[in-house]
Structure formats: structure tokens, C-alpha cells
Amino acid sequence: MQIISTDVVVIGGGGAGLRAAIAATEADPALSIALVSKVLPMRSHTVAAEGGSAGVVREDDSLEQHFHDTVAGGDWLCDQDAVEYFVRHCTEEMVQLERWGCPWSRKPDGSVNVRFFGGMTVQRTWFAADKSGFHILHTLFQTSYKYPSIKRFDEYFCADLLVEDGRVRGVLAIEIATGEMVLFACNAVILATGGAGRVFRQNTNAGIVTGEGMGLAFRKGAVLRDMEFVQWHPTCLPGTGILMSEACRGEGAILTNKDGYRYLQDYGLGPLDPWPRAKAMELGPRDRLSQAFWHEDNKGNTIQTPYGSAVNLDLRHLGEKKILERLPLITEAARTFAGVDPVKQPIPVRPAVHYTMGGIATNVHTETAVAGLYAAGECASVGIHGANRLGSNSLAELLVFGKVAGVRAAQHARSVRPASAERTARQADATATRLVRLIDSERGERTVTLRDEMMDAMEAGVGLFRTVNGLKAACAKLAELRQRYRRGVKLDDTNRAFNTEWLAAVELGAMLEVAEAMAHSALWRKESRGAHQRLDLPTRDDKRYLVHTIAKSGGDGTPSIKSAPVTITKSRPGARVYGGAGSKAELT
């Protein structure tokens, strides 16, 4: 086993990981930083984010309003201290990206332009056409070349965290090209591994969004918070789940049912006119829009497609010029993947899983329960999203808290004495042996069989609307799948070099645990709040459930779920009001 000693290991080369690595090296250029990713950084899922990133910049906007939109949008399950820190630091991160070359869309006078986004009172979403994530990621990736102390390990798959006496001491990784084991001995680790949307079948996520970073931390003593809150994005292509960005609606697109009727007015999001209005109709939050779709579908008001029912996302009235200028990616994707030209036809869309709002519990400093282990981005739950994340808060999150993680990890790495690499290596050997044995398993089922059953169980039981019976069935199924997984999976590929079937099998083990944490957390929460909707318990219950869920690993058994308080500083829980309360808006 190769041993590489370094000060800080960043796992994940997406937006959060790159921002963290840059922050760590800027905080202390003498530190050595290993950026370890299972793909080349520019393939990370940040690349697929479309709409934009929030940051208060207009004169008619304020940090207070961003705070209140976020907290209300999250159905008061947000940690308000974290939200306050977040809104205060978004804009400087957007400016920093501008300095690093991000091609933000501009107004005629050369200042940056901002657009509307669902659930936001005013225009505060910075955008680079509808390729915001792509440009942010490539800007960060290319900028990282400026810093010699960031050493990249592209296409290394992290398989285990090495923790001794409650402190993180290293990372065990597989060099994908060769299948060789590599131990990174270090004092601080930043997890920036993204979400877990791939535990569901219809999702907007890239194939790599498999949640094993959460799984790694979970097994080693970190806890997963608010895992029941899974975000469905209301406008995705049926079948593939490819995202039709909220930016469409930010620019003025409308949603209609099979009769051409704008049905959102029937679900507390009206009135219809004048349009557009902030926080009304199509500019309502994602949970409400996705749930409205479900009701329309039950009423038989949807269009039938081979991949499930759909409604129409209609951009035509925006005109070809604006569509091509502001939404070029959407136009291209709709033409290629749905065979629909948005300039001339509405796009059939339906909800699909989009974002993991819960994650590895951290405080506002991105510290987890394990000393020296930090988490940022979608894999983390720093507490700003609560029960429903507002669009354009996640790109901002990975920048703001990616930076915090980098700075904190750098400080930590400097402050502790290095551990004995030999001792860490002994621990790593045990895992390495187990991993290699997985390749040669003579018995067991195919990874794909277990994966497909997991996805079906999640879609059926832990979907947009949940019931106690459905959740119990999902929990039982996931326990069964984990047991079958432990009996072994059978691989066709018995080679070490670039064995993606092997890596998928390792990923699946973590996915099953993360899925189980989602299902058990959802079963525990006996109320409806934000994205967590229980048909059997349709109301919000602040008396008993204005709390986070905390899932703790049960090893090979089921996870245990308990509650933790929500930090409330200045916004007392109120009714989430959309529609008529929104003010008239002018799109620029």
C-alpha cells in the first residue's frame, strides 16, 4: 500500500471541494493539500447546476430579506445562526468568482445581472446564462492551477476514513486506473462529496452522485441530519430526469396542465395576474410546486408520456431571442433529449429527485462530530436549508461553507501533531483486504439487482408523499437489501485496473446505508413540513417536531434516530405564505 503524507485531504473536486482547497492554501500556503476525487474535477456534478447562485446585490434587496426568504422557505427548520452567516457571505463569494474570471451575465453598463428564483422576494440570483454551475466549476478548477500546494489526485476513489480515538487520521483510497490502494495520512479531512440523489430512480443527478461520502462519515461516527428532506425539482424531463432549470420560471415561463390551465393558482400560489410576481405561481418554492403536480396528476389533469405523467413548461411567450440568450442549455437539452423545441412547443416536465437537503451534521464552522473531519456542500447539513432549500442557495452554500471548511481545516492541520502513519496503515489494511475480497466474491447477487430494488423501494415508500405503511415497507426492504449485500455481490469483472463494476459495488454499500437513514428519519417525523409530506399526518406540528432528526449508524443494524434542537434567533415559526403576498416584479 502506497502511503502519502499530507496536511489536509479534500475529498471531492466539485465546487465545495475546490473552494475549500483554495481557501486552505490561501490560509496557509505552507500546507500540503491533497485534492482527491473519483472523477476529474470538471466532471463533478456542480457542472450541471444551471440557474444561478444567490447573493444580495440590488438596492431594493437586503440581507434581512434573504434571511427571511431562506428561513420561511425552509419551513423554519433552518438553523438561523447558520443562515445569518450564510447570507452575510454570499455576495463576497460571487464577487470573488468574478475576480477569478467567472463569466457572469451582465447588464448593458457592465455590472452583473441577477434573476428571479423560486421563493426569493427579489432578484438576487447571479447567473451565467443557464450554465452557472458549469462556469463556476470551471472557474474554480482553472483557478486552482494557480496554487502549487494543491496536489490533485484525479480518479482516486475514497473507500474509508481512518479514525483513531475520535480523530481523523487518514483516508484510504483506490487509484482507479490501477486498482491499487493508497493511504493518505493526514491531520484534517474535508468531505465535499455531494448528495445522494441516485438512491432514487428518477433524478436530475449525475451518475456519480451516490452519497458514499455521507456513508463514509456515517460509519465512522459522524451523524446524518434531516435526511428525510429530499428535494424534488418540479420541472424535469420524464424518464431521464434531466433538469429544466428553475431559471426558466425565473425568466417568466409558466406551467400548464393538459387543458392549458395554469393550475398552480389552485394550490395557494395565485393569484394569476399580474405576472410575474415574486414568490407566487411559478415563482413559488420547489416543494409546493412538486406537490401541486402530484395533486393535478391525481385529478387526471396531466399529460401521459411513456415515462409517467407530465405537465407543460411553456417558454414560448418569452420569444426566441430571450430564450436563446438566457436559456441556451435548456433549449439545447430539450431539443436533444426530449425532441421538443422550446421556442415553438412547451416542454413536458414532471418532478424528479434533485437535492439532498440533509447530510453530515456540521456546525457553522463545518465541524462534524469527528475531530479533524469537516464537511461542506451538498454532503453536509450545516443547517441553512431546513425542510426545503430555495433554488440558488446551494451554489452559494458550497462557496461560502467550502471556504469556511478550507480555513478551519488548515488551522486544525497546523494545530495537531501528526499521528503514526504505521498505526493508521494497520487500520487501513483491514479495509483494503475486505475491498479486494469483494472482487473475488464467488457468490451473491449482481450489484444492479440490489441497486434497482433499492431505487424501487425509495420511489415507492420515500417519495414525494409518504405514509407510515409505505415508510415501514421501505425500511424493511432496505434492511433486507443490506443483508443480501453483506452476503456478497457477484462481479463479472475480476480485474483491478479501472474496475468500475467493483467501485459501483462499494458505492452501493454506502448508498444502502444512506437510503436507510432517509427512510428511518422520514418514519420518525410524524408531521408534514416542507419537502417531507405525510399523507397520514398532513399538518406541521411545531410543538413536537420543530426539531432536526439525527441519524446515528447502527453498524450492520438499523440506524437510530433522535432529535436535536433547531437554532432560532429572530424568526419565530409562522405560516409559509406564497402567492398574493408576493410583490409585483419587473424582469430585467
Place this chain on the structure above:
Amino acid sequence: MTDTRTIRIEAVRFNPETDQEPRRQSYDVPFTPDMSVLQGLQYIKDHLDGSLTFRWSCRMAVCGSCGMMINDTPKLSCETFLRDLYPGPVKVAPLDNFPIQRDLAIDQTGFLDKLAMIKPYIVAKQDKPLSEGTFRQTPAQLEAYYQYSQCINCLLCYAACPQFGLNDQFVGPAALSLLQRYNLDSRDVGWSVRADVANADIGVWECTVVGYCSEVCPKGVDPMHAINENKVNSALDYIGLKRLVGGR
């Protein structure tokens, strides 16, 4: 969906642990009209042969992972549809001009070294505290470099480039486009630090203006144009005259 047909996919296989030479293997894949070549490969991996190795991720033509030769043309497999290749067979192979790592996966490290060479970041003309906000950049100034910022690093252009095929030291279309992207940015003054690479014999002068790179680019970046702009500039640099585009 009822409209299911079957198509044969012939994939190049190469296992560095056991094979001396690449070989071909055929698979019969049922497909529906909406299925891409990538989905065909995923079908093979899930149901026929778990050892077939290829890269993919976003499956919506933005991450740049799934480039490969499809019937001898460099393409993103996620946006190439089996229906358009029927009745087949469909030949899939790793991108031309790169060493094979395993099956359809190529070794990309050479390209990453070239990215480092061109210094792909803003060399700032001026600085001010973040609290003073952004610099101004008019839509016209943005437009000047925007096309070149669209590169997804999928490497189709390198597979299409005959010069890169002859000389793998050639910095090549994607990296030279990115070089021009930064040179053209109104916030950047780094052209002089990038000039050595642009003017070197492995830089723009290696390009023989075949233009196939621009033809296969899935994002309309037009690398040949970027390279041509730099040929002019490189020549003007040489005789000590002002550059025509970029390099303020």
C-alpha cells in the same frame, strides 16, 4: 414503450492486465427511440457484461466524460441516439490519438498537463478589495471571449486533430482555445505569460488548419478560430507590432 428494436454494439475492449492488443466484442442491445449510445452501453454493463468499462456522469452533455469514437467519429455518447444509427452495427471505440486505459476509457493526463501549461486563470490587471464589488465588463466585452469559455474538456477535438495524432506534444485545440479565452478577457493581462506556449512550435504553429476540431466540438467553441487568432498575434508579436485580438 412498445417500439423496441435490437441493435448490435461492437465495443473495443482492452484490459491492461491481460491484453497485448485491443480487440472487439459484440453485444445485441434492445433499445427504444429515446435511448442514447450511452444508455446502450449502460444496458450492456447492467445486463450483459459488467466488465465493459467506460466513463460517464451527467448524461446531459455538460460534464464531458463520455466522449468516444462512434462509427469512427468523435462524439459524446450521451447525446448520440441509437435510433439514428439503426440498423447498425454501432462501432464504439476509445477516443483516437490517446493511450487506452481500459476498454473505452482513455488516459487524459497529457491533456491536464497542457491545461497547466497555458496558465488557465485570470492574471489581474488591477486589484481592489472584494468589498468594493465586481469589475465592470460590458456584454460586448463578455461576448469577446464567451464562446471560448464554453469548452467542456471532452477531448473530442483532440481525437479529431491529425496533428495531435502525429505529435502528442502539440498543446492542441481545447487548451489553445482556453488560452485565448483568458487572453480575450477584459480583466486579464496575462497574454505575455502565455505567449511562450502560444508561440512555441508545439503551440499554434503546429496547427495545420484542418478544422475538424471545430466540426466535432459539441459546444460550438471553434478551436480553429482561436488558434488562427493566435497565429496572427504570434506573428505580430514576432515583428513587434500590436496584437489584433486579446492581449491588452
